[in-house]
Amino acid sequence: MGCKIKNTDEKFCSDCGEIIKLNAEICPYCGVRQMPAPNPFGITAPNGKNRIVAALLAFILGGFGAHKFYLGQMGLGFLYLLFFWTAIPAIIGLVEFVILLTMSDENFVRLYGQPKELWD
Known part of the structure; x- marks a missing residue:
């Protein structure tokens, strides 16, 4: 099994582990919705305020x-x-x-x- 290497604009799918685009909301391989990275300052409102x-x-x-x-x-x-x-x-x-x-x-x-x- 080969080692997967991702670029800076990519991430691993949280479910299947495939390499997907960093801003992908849904994995194109398994179809699982990706959760956003946790924000240390809590949630950010839709207008960007925290x-x-x-x-x-x-x-x-x-x-x-x-x-x-x-x-x-x-x-x-x-x-x-x-x-x-x-x-x-x-x-x-x-x-x-x-x-x-x-x-x-x-x-x-x-x-x-x-x-x-x-x-x-």
């Missing part, structure tokens, strides 16, 4: 509204920037950090994970 990234932004740069800009809430982001010197946005950012950390991935996707074209 709950853990948003929480870290709220913790580190919450006083400047970085997490609001990241989540697409530009108006609130500018409001945080306008009042950052009062430290009130920093306090609210810490509260939102805890809320984002304790929120389930499903709730995050429901609240913040829709693609922008669905908002219009």
